[in-house]
Amino acid sequence: MTESQTAPGSLSVRVIELRKKRGLTLEQLAAASGVSRSMLSQIERGRANPTLAVTLRIAQAFDMNIGDLVDQPWTASRIEVVRSDDASQLFRDDRDCRIRTLSPLHMEKNVEFYEIRLAPGARLQSAAHFEGTRELLTVTQGRARVLAGDNRCELNPGDSAHYHADLEHTIENWGEGELVSFLVVTYQ
Numbered sequence: 001m002t003e004s005q006t007a008p009g010s011l012s013v014r015v016i017e018l019r020k021k022r023g024l025t026l027e028q029l030a031a032a033s034g035v036s037r038s039m040l041s042q043i044e045r046g047r048a049n050p051t052l053a054v055t056l057r058i059a060q061a062f063d064m065n066i067g068d069l070v071d072q073p074w075t076a077s078r079i080e081v082v083r084s085d086d087a088s089q090l091f092r093d094d095r096d097c098r099i100r101t102l103s104p105l106h107m108e109k110n111v112e113f114y115e116i117r118l119a120p121g122a123r124l125q126s127a128a129h130f131e132g133t134r135e136l137l138t139v140t141q142g143r144a145r146v147l148a149g150d151n152r153c154e155l156n157p158g159d160s161a162h163y164h165a166d167l168e169h170t171i172e173n174w175g176e177g178e179l180v181s182f183l184v185v186t187y188q
Contacts, residue, residue, distance in 0.1 A: 011055070011070055012046040018062050018069075019044075033061035080104045096122035102182075112185040116171065118142075122179075123172035126165070132188030135165040140182065143175030 019029050026044075030037040034057050035050075042048035043058075050058070052066070059069040082089055082102055091099040096119050103113035116137075118124060137146060138160040145154050149167035154174065163169065165185065173179035 010046065011050070012044050014069060015040070015058060016044050022062070029058075029061060033057045035061075095119060097124055099124075110187060112183075114183045114185070116179075116181045116183050118144075118171070118173040118179040118181075120173055120176055120178070123170055125170045126168070128167050128169075129165045129185070130187060131166045133165040134162060134186050134188075135169070136160060136162045136184040136186075137171060138182045140180045142173060142177050142179035142181075144179050144181060145172045145174045146170070147172075 015029075019026070024032070026037045026040050029035075030040055033040075035054055039048060039050070039054065040058075043050055043054075055069065056066055059066045062069065082104065084100075089101045091101050091114065093099075098115075098117040100115045101112070102115055103111060116124065137144065137155070139155045139157055141157055143154065143156055144161075145152065146161045146163060146169070148163040148165070148169040151163065153161050155161055171181070171183075
């Protein structure tokens, strides 16, 4: 594809628009992305078809995910759906515990959202996460006990607990039926 054949909304046009909008030179974008200046120049001129890895590095340099970088604003859906039957979203699934990821995977460096189901008597033990990590657990069915470091609480349906997850912590089902809860993990 030659420069004159570069279609509006293509990756080459998008990279040029974003780079100029942010006041970056090719050298600055190369430094931020780890993609060579010559490769970026070829991409901008529509003369290179970058690999997924290169596209990801460029997207990350703009603090975006690949979808936002390559989607055309007028065709891009602003709704991301996680389907209940999507097996790729199951983090864990055994007789004691089922953890289903509810947040899009590209968000995991900021916030994570899970559905957690524990069988009676089961527990989910976690090592300390990164410093500053917090969890917010909301019980929708059953009874939970949360232990975070030396602290503990008991939760009934509708109750929520916010606690430090940069300590060893445990969620356990201390009721007679299945525990169904939602967990939000935030990183600072």
